[in-house]
Amino acid sequence: MIVDIIPIRREEWQVKYRRLGKTDMKVSVIGVGTWQFGGEWGKSFAQEEVNRILGRAKEQGINLLDTAECYGDHLSEELIGGYLAQDRREDWIVATKFGHHFHEKFSRTDVFTPDDVLKQLEASLKALRTDYVDLYQFHSGPDAVFDNDALWTALDKQVQAGKIRHLGISIGSNKNIHQTSAASRIGASAIQVVYNRLEREPESEVFPSCQEQDLGVLARVPLASGYLSGKYKPGATFGAGDVRHRHDPAAVERKLKEVESIQANEVPTGMDMAKWALAWCLKHNAVTAVIPGCKNEEQVDANAAAAELLSDNHPQAWKPAE
Numbered sequence: 271m272i273v274d275i276i277p278i279r280r281e282e283w284q285v286k287y288r289r290l291g292k293t294d295m296k297v298s299v300i301g302v303g304t305w306q307f308g309g310e311w312g313k314s315f316a317q318e319e320v321n322r323i324l325g326r327a328k329e330q331g332i333n334l335l336d337t338a339e340c341y342g343d344h345l346s347e348e349l350i351g352g353y354l355a356q357d358r359r360e361d362w363i364v365a366t367k368f369g370h371h372f373h374e375k376f377s378r379t380d381v382f383t384p385d386d387v388l389k390q391l392e393a394s395l396k397a398l399r400t401d402y403v404d405l406y407q408f409h410s411g412p413d414a415v416f417d418n419d420a421l422w423t424a425l426d427k428q429v430q431a432g433k434i435r436h437l438g439i440s441i442g443s444n445k446n447i448h449q450t451s452a453a454s455r456i457g458a459s460a461i462q463v464v465y466n467r468l469e470r471e472p473e474s475e476v477f478p479s480c481q482e483q484d485l486g487v488l489a490r491v492p493l494a495s496g497y498l499s500g501k502y503k504p505g506a507t508f509g510a511g512d513v514r515h516r517h518d519p520a521a522v523e524r525k526l527k528e529v530e531s532i533q534a535n536e537v538p539t540g541m542d543m544a545k546w547a548l549a550w551c552l553k554h555n556a557v558t559a560v561i562p563g564c565k566n567e568e569q570v571d572a573n574a575a576a577a578e579l580l581s582d583n584h585p586q587a588w589k590p591a592e
């Protein structure tokens with residue numbers, strides 16, 4: 271018997287949207303993380319590949335991109351800028367970051383002085399080929415530089431000038447309640463934090479603080495660097511150009527064993543584990559969106575499909591009237 275394969279209509283896979291904290295920004299629950307475009311994941315990207323990945327993301331209804339100054343020397347931003355130049359800029363929520371100078375792969379230095387950060391902002395705008403950033407995030411810096419009021423005053427002027435729509439904080443440690451609890455005071459509207467089925471630390475202090483302040487939460491590393499996709503088994507190794515080659519092998523082994531157990535006991539039979547893992551993050555009431563790193567269009571499709579596992583019943587769900 272020949273069985274017709276009915277193509278899945280795109281609209282059935284459209285992502286859902288949430289309000290990013292108290293901002294007016296409507297973000298897709300699934301975004302695209304673009305550290306990968308900087309070349310530290312064992313692969314470099316041509317402009318055409320990035321255009322295909324982001325074009326597919328748009329078809330899926332994804333509108334949120336996360337990048338940074340140091341994913342390559344503004345390289346990831348340049349590739350995104352190349353794409354944005356041939357698309358409608360206003361259709362996208364572009365989140366980038368500040369605080370590092372990239373020297374070569376896996377080598378950066380922290381630079382959080384106000385003068386330098388303003389130069390970094392100009393370089394990001396140029397690379398992204400835009401005149402504003404939707405979310406400008408403090409990139410995992412130490413408390414000593416975070417506590418410099420002159421930095422936030424300088425950035426507030428850029429908000430007033432229209433170059434930044436909103437400020438955010440990407441906390442380096444999942445325990446960093448110091449920076450999280452200061453978010454509203456320094457004018458930040460969103461926190462970025464590592465959150466996934468293997469890393470639940472933010473649930474104890476960071477998420478309650480975000481909920482109390484009505485901050486948006488971007489869950490980064492939602493697939494635990496790909497380990498939670500279920501495609502890697504204990505004993506897996508990674509090439510020298512892939513950031514995972516630098517991870518502690520014993521810790522990776524422990525994670526992969528835990529993933530095997532989760533796959534056997536928690537993931538419904540036949541379900542793609544990456545899809546399940548992203549939906550798992552998005553079910554927490556504090557989490558606005560996940561930003562999985564994507565290397566190709568197939569991963570964009572698989573990640574976007576996580577939205578179909580979600581109900582509309584979330585405190586930040588975007589209401590049609592908004």
Ligand SMILES: NC(=O)c1ccc[n+]([C@@H]2O[C@H](COP(=O)([O-])OP(=O)(O)OC[C@H]3O[C@@H](n4cnc5c(N)ncnc54)[C@H](OP(=O)(O)O)[C@@H]3O)[C@@H](O)[C@H]2O)c1
Nearest residue numbers: 303304305440490491492493494495496499544562563572
């Ligand atoms: N300090 C910070 O602010 C900071 C730090 C880290 C990350 N980030 C941001 O967060 C984003 C996400 O984190 P991440 O990229 O480190 O980790 P991640 O999203 O947990 O993992 C990304 C990797 O998972 C694999 N993958 C993605 N989708 C998949 C799918 N559907 N099926 C199977 N495998 C899939 C891909 O690698 P393979 O196919 O090679 O396995 C991809 O490179 C970054 O891109 C970046 O934008 C920010």
